Amino acid sequence: xxxxxxxxxxxxxxxxxxxxxxxxxxxxxxxxxxxxxxxxxxxxxxxxxxxxxxxxxxxxxxxxxxxxxxxxxxxxxxxxxxxxxxxxxxxxxxxxxxxxxxxxxxxxxxxxxxxxxxxxxxxxxxxxxxxxxxxxxxxxxxxxxxxxxxxxxxxxxxxxx
Amino acid sequence: xxxxxxxxxxxxxxxxxxxxxxxxxxxxxxxxxxxxxxxxxxxxxxxxxxxxxxxxxxxxxxxxxxxxxxxxxxxxxxxxxxxxxxxxxxxxxxxxxxxxxxxxxxxxxxxxxxxxxxxxxxxxxxxxxxxxxxxxxxxxxxxxxxxxxxxxxxxxxxxxxxxxxxxxxxxxxxxxxxxxxxxxxxxxxxxxxxxxxxxxxxxxxxxxxxxxxxxxxxxxxxxxxxxxxxxxxxxxxxxxxxxxxxxxxxxxxxxxxxxxxxxxxxxxxxxxxxxxxxxxxxxxxxxxxxxxxxxxxxxxxxxxxxxx
Numbered sequence: 001x002x003x004x005x006x007x008x009x010x011x012x013x014x015x016x017x018x019x020x021x022x023x024x025x026x027x028x029x030x031x032x033x034x035x036x037x038x039x040x041x042x043x044x045x046x047x048x049x050x051x052x053x054x055x056x057x058x059x060x061x062x063x064x065x066x067x068x069x070x071x072x073x074x075x076x077x078x079x080x081x082x083x084x085x086x087x088x089x090x091x092x093x094x095x096x097x098x099x100x101x102x103x104x105x106x107x108x109x110x111x112x113x114x115x116x117x118x119x120x121x122x123x124x125x126x127x128x129x130x131x132x133x134x135x136x137x138x139x140x141x142x143x144x145x146x147x148x149x150x151x152x153x154x155x156x157x158x159x160x161x
Numbered sequence: 162x163x164x165x166x167x168x169x170x171x172x173x174x175x176x177x178x179x180x181x182x183x184x185x186x187x188x189x190x191x192x193x194x195x196x197x198x199x200x201x202x203x204x205x206x207x208x209x210x211x212x213x214x215x216x217x218x219x220x221x222x223x224x225x226x227x228x229x230x231x232x233x234x235x236x237x238x239x240x241x242x243x244x245x246x247x248x249x250x251x252x253x254x255x256x257x258x259x260x261x262x263x264x265x266x267x268x269x270x271x272x273x274x275x276x277x278x279x280x281x282x283x284x285x286x287x288x289x290x291x292x293x294x295x296x297x298x299x300x301x302x303x304x305x306x307x308x309x310x311x312x313x314x315x316x317x318x319x320x321x322x323x324x325x326x327x328x329x330x331x332x333x334x335x336x337x338x339x340x341x342x343x344x345x346x347x348x349x350x351x352x353x354x355x356x357x358x359x360x361x362x363x364x365x366x367x368x369x370x371x372x373x374x375x376x377x378x379x380x381x382x383x384x385x386x387x388x389x390x391x392x393x394x395x396x397x398x399x400x401x402x403x404x405x406x407x408x409x410x411x412x413x414x415x416x417x418x419x420x421x422x423x424x425x426x427x428x429x430x431x432x433x434x435x436x437x438x439x440x441x442x443x444x445x446x447x448x449x450x451x452x453x454x455x456x457x458x459x460x461x462x463x464x465x466x467x468x469x
Contacts, residue, residue: 015216022220022293030294054181058189067213068295069303069337072202073192080185087178123197 009157013040014060018067031131034139037064038112039146041079042105045086046094057083078115082108098144105143109136203330210307210332217303217335221292285319285434288312291335292431300343300363302326304336304433312336315395317436323401323424324348324389325433340427341402342367350402351390355380358390359419361402367427370403372419379417381408387421397436 020036037060045053061076068075085108086093093104113136117128196202232240289305306312308331318325318338326340339346342363350361350372357379359372375381385405391398403421411418 018216019220022216024221024224024292024294033294051178054178054185058185061189062192066206066209067216069299069301070296071193071196072205073189073196077186077189077193080182080189084178084182119193 010044014063017060018064021064022067032134032138034142035109035112035135037061037075037079038082038109039105039139039143041082042086042108042143043146043150045083046090053083053087054080074116074119077119078112081115082112085111098147101147102140102143106136106140109139112136206330207332210335214334217291217293217305224292284438285436286311287432288318288336288435290431290433300326300340300346300365300367300427302338302340302427302433304328304338305334307331307334307336309333312435313437317396317400319400319434319436320425320430320432322426323403324396325425325427325430327395328435338433341423341425342370342427348396348402349390349392350387351398352381353386353388354382355385357381358392359387361387361421368422369406369420370423372421373411373416375417375419377410377415377417379419381405381417381419383408397438 017036017040021033024030025033041053041057041060044056057079058076061074061079062072064070064075064079065072089104093101096104110133113133117132192202288310291303291305293303295301295303302325304312312328312331314328314331316328318327324341326338326343326346328336329339330337340363341348341361342365344363344365346363348361349358351358357375359375361370361372363370372387383405387402387405389396389398389400389402401424403423405419405421407418407420409418410416
């Protein structure tokens with residue numbers, strides 16, 4: 001066992017997503033920051049045949065809540081919802097052509113924005129402008145690129161092993 | 162659950178997934194409600210906060226690198242110009258400080274004459290801010306320094322331009338500040354021109370706070386400066402808070418609708434000043450507490466025991 005196992009790669013991917021989430025963006029770009037963790041969970045739920053994806057999404061979400069300082073459970077809720085929907089339609093999503101898959105991801109990310117708005121409205125904070133939907137747009141635009149990148153990385157890793 | 166997984170039938174797996182979904186979502190909601198309404202989870206947050214610190218450091222590395230690059234790449238001429246500007250600014254600041262010192266002395270003397278107010282001196286400490294993005298919809302900032310560095314919950318935070326907010330939670334190595342623009346934040350203020358008092362609430366937006374409790378006929382003008390009034394005891398008096406930008410009447414016609422813009426550069430400061438009140442140890446303790454008359458001689462041990 002010289003090569004790091006799947007668990008190590010997963011851990012690295014989660015850490016990378018956390019870092020990207022925390023990475024400060026200049027000026028108005030802050031509002032366009034994509035939901036990196038959501039994209040990661042979509043990818044995991046698509047790729048991993050195992051059934052622990054929901055639990056994994058929950059744990060990743062709790063970690064994010066700790067890092068970002070949101071209420072414990074907020075990110076966990078969002079990510080579990082995403083993971084569940086992807087798993088429900090996994091068989092179809094996996095064999096969609098890229099543009100259809102991207103459209104599905106767009107729907108998931110928009111749904112995620114609605115979920116946060118719902119969670120926040122319980123606490124009495126509401127303020128939804130046009131900028132509110134920007135993360136879903138940037139996330140959708142990034143999805144095809146990330147998918148190609150992830151596939152490429154995996155091929156290289158396998159090629160070495 | 163392993164058995165259900167082995168069967169691998171289409172409908173059974175779907176049902177098991179739904180069940181899991183319900184369990185996880187219920188857990189998440191329970192956690193959120195607990196976190197929102199009680200303080201049980203604050204301890205967990207404080208204990209685990211140390212784990213997050215290295216991630217913060219890595220995440221802000223690009224900002225530091227870009228600053229370093231900028232300094233390395235910028236022209237000598239430009240640096241010199243900046244240096245000159247800073248020097249003249251320093252000179253001005255020194256002059257103002259001297260003027261302030263004279264006033265402080267006068268102030269102290271007057272307060273001694275009046276014998277009122279708490280005897281304390283303000284002291285400040287520079288703290289670094291983590292240059293990481295938290296949720297932009299929340300008015301929070303993260304400090305690089307926690308209980309280990311002596312940061313306490315409730316300490317007011319300022320920058321060079323005005324009041325920033327207060328410390329709301331601490332862990333071993335980080336502390337979180339609620340900005341004065343947070344909807345949950347309120348600060349007692351005073352109009353510098355008229356002396357009228359009010360309470361300023363955050364709105365959740367970076368560039369505005371509101372004063373909802375002023376009667377309609379209040380003497381307020383656009384451009385008035387608001388200072389901390391010192392009422393309530395949390396914020397020391399006299400720090401600039403905001404400038405009035407809009408004055409109107411609310412829909413009931415009873416209260417004025419006043420919008421002000423915070424003076425502090427809330428999101429841009431990389432260093433902030435934590436204020437602490439240091440009690441001035443003066444002869445006050447030895448003053449006879451009960452009755453009047455000449456001060457009695459107290460044994461040395463009793464006198465030291467009395468002092469905190």
